[in-house]
Amino acid sequence: MKKLKFIITTSAYQQIVKTLGSKIPEQGGILIGKDGVITDFVHDEFAETSSSTYSLNINFLNPIIKKFKEDDKELLGIIHSHPYGCRKLSRQDQEYFAGVLNKAKDVDYLFTPIVFSAKQEEFHFFPYVFYKDGKIEEVELEIVPNDYDEFINKDEKDQKTEKPDPNVVEERKQLLVAIHQNISANSSAENERLLISRLVIILLLIWNLIVLMLGLSAIVLTAIYFIITKNLITF
Template sequence: MTNKKEPKTYIITEEVLSRIRETVGSQIPETGGILGSSDGKHVDHFYFDVTASVTGATYEPDCDKLNLIIQKWYEKGIEFVGFIHSHPRGAVKPSDPDNLYTTKIMKAFEMEWFVSLIVQVHRSLKGEKAKLFAYGYYLADPCCYFEFGRIDEKNPSFEFPAIDLDADWNCSYQEALAKKYPFSKDELNERNKELFPANVLARKTLVVFGTGGSIGFVLDMARSGVTNFILVDGDKFEPHNMSNQRVTYSDIGKSKVEALKERILNINMEAEVRNFCEFLDNSITDEDFEKLIGDQLHKNSKDILICACTDRFEAQARLAALAMKYGTPFMAPQIYAGGVGAEVAFSYPGVTPSCPRCVLKSRYDAYKNGYKNTVTSECTPISAITHANALEGQIALMLLLYHEGDNRYATMLDKVSNRNLALIKMSPDAENVLGINLFHDAVDDTYSFFGEVVWIPQVPVSEANGFDEDCPLCHGSGDLTTLIGKITDTRRCMEWKE
């Protein structure tokens, strides 16, 4: 394999395009076949994988049969040059599984070039209405395919550009983006430069545990100017995530943190993103957490925002305790069953008198008494999650920019410091479903229906404030800075009283 490649052009013949439309283009999505060339320039051979295992959502090639066809082609001087398969409507790019499959093929056949055609089948299943999109690979690298755009009978050709493998083989994803999109950071931030203090946000770090439903929120932070991210989630994207998370077809099967990292870098290629594909459980000690965050945790803890976006309450409780121990701002969003409502609890040492455990006392008590959560994201509309993400973004900026210069967010927290639980009504029947009257009490029905946000007054949980006992986490002191460095092991957050 040569280290430098000159431009290479392929032209798909009318006969092959016609056969593709008659087969792949005329059937339900997820069928495919292989492509061949007799002269290294024209894609003039196509074999339809008629014996593949297909479901309309998945495609498993008949590898034995395809290998036999490739061998027969080879004997006749026909080169195997690529693969073709169809995707559901709206998915016109290779998915991550597609890229991994391409990697295996290129390694197995020692291919220097690889053509990938994605067919967008028309709802009528009429082949003449199917759309074809061409992609090309030089190397078995999922991040380095070239988009050649749509091809048809009038535009059947596409060209691989020249490339220097010595220069590009070890190129990082960020470096690849920088070569492809030579925009300056100032150009990208032009419209927000008067709104967000870029120099302040550049030193802040967003630590996000749980990166499924929080995708929109995290990307909004990247667009707002946050450049440092730590992402923690042990899960992968599955097909069912498509309905209520900002997932695309190409994300399925991919690590959630890796997929989100790529999206952040596609917004700001200079961002620093550290991702950890793991869950927060008792195998992770407080010392492990310190190593994960780094020196900033002890030097400038107020510059770190811990976001408990996980749907496991035990993990949220642990993160709240970690935020109290190390003196960082904290935010925990939660979507209610069916997306009828949502909440965002938040705290800031020295500003909010009530700790997260004070704010969510009833929930802690319920878990202490044996409650088991059965709520999932089923029947939750994506619009509800988007609504919650928007509020999360505003609250996050309020915490990150607290008393940081002259901007609209700098003094917001002072106005709601004792109301650090925000509830969103996202359905007209939210009060009946949830069994609460807070929205009705706070906003006159004459002017409300749904979409309202109410900020619930909070007091530290203490005997002095009329509770049966002091809060096990903050003791109801009203000053969260007194907890910094005092909690010995946050893994006991659901049981202890320090």
């Protein structure tokens, strides 16, 4: 059996980076494509999520999947984000994907990648494949141009070995780097604003403490003054 690759078009990958890569974890969506190539990503905006779980909103996604079928495209996978550091599919993830595959008799596997959002640290992409027998495999990620038909698998179609246009590949790399830098910059700016807000709160607390201490000091000095004055009058 030929080893699988996670092949995705530039536009679909870019959409993942812009959505899941810039939002809090446990966001997700579906991966659509044909001939084993992911061409579209649909963000599941109305999913059931918590701080540690994600479940597809079937009522929202099913009509979209049916619409893609009219273009001979199908559901190839499910993607979602994890909190930074949790790079493996959780037990709940595995049970959920196993249930999906059990209902799909003609499907042997799903692409089930995990991503880390730049909202927390840096964006990372882990291209997993989940098989019907429960096997999980991390495969090679390959990002191709949107017009991938012009060169992908040409050695199989034409019995020739032809490499992609170096200019196209370089342009794609620059695009992805620009996307990554933009999200990282936004994340850094947000972290800086958060740090400034915390410093302001700390300074306000210190100021309130100083005012409180000055107020207490004034009360104590006033009391001492009255006591001394009373004693002098008594004398």
